[in-house]
Amino acid sequence: MTNYVIDFDSTIISCESLDELAAIALHDRTDRAVALKKLQDLTNLGMAGKIAFDESLVRRLELFAPTDEHIQAVVAALSDRITPSFWQNRAWLQQNSGRIYVISGGFEECIIPIVTKLGLLPQHVFANTFVRDEQGVINGHDTSRYLSRAGGKIAQVNALALEGLVIAIGDGYTDYEIRQSGQANNFWYFAENIERATVMEKADRVLYSFNEVIEYERMGLLQTA
Secondary structure, three states: EEEEEEEEOOOOOOOOOHHHHHHHHHHOOOOHHHHHHHHHHHHHHHHHHOOOOOHHHHHHHOOOOOHHHHHHHHHHHHHHOEHHHHOOOOOHHHHHHHHEEEEEEEEEHHHHHHHHHHHOOOEEEOOOOOOOOOOOEEEOOOOOHHHOOOHHHHHHHHHHHOOOOOEEOOOOHHHHHHHHOOOOOEEEEEOEEEEEOHHHOOEEEEEEEOOOHHHHHOOOOOOOO
């Protein structure tokens, strides 16, 4: 059996969900443009593997304070940013949902409402989650989650103990690390939304559409990747 470990941001959706959430949360801030630029720079540094993911996450969350209202708004916005080839293949995704795992450094509050539109299983989503104070106000993230720290994707895939072929699909260095660590047989770079040259060069394959995954399965080319 082939298992797919798929990233969320810039893969299942065409943007970075935390950046989008920040844009909404910072809407009324006078320093909005400066804060968003800092956040996007941190996102890119983390995706390229130039700073540790946990450092990138903490520093990004220091730039804004999301509320439940902001989360609801970003989920609505992300619903219109689902990557076209994923949306076109939602019937296949639902039929094969038992062997598809969404593993992301994003937040499940933003991810689960989107991936369930594609027929994927909420219990197969492994991501970060927000924590709240006694008044229910978001004041941080759950640092006990694998995905909250460096090497989190590696640890999470290892904990799943998947049997059979494991293929990691995504656009970031952390997706490549799953393959590098031996927890995945292959790393396929997903380039439909963004091309990160330093990560692409490490990939076993470069995909420009999720259609290619389905075609590789149909042709029996997975084992030869």
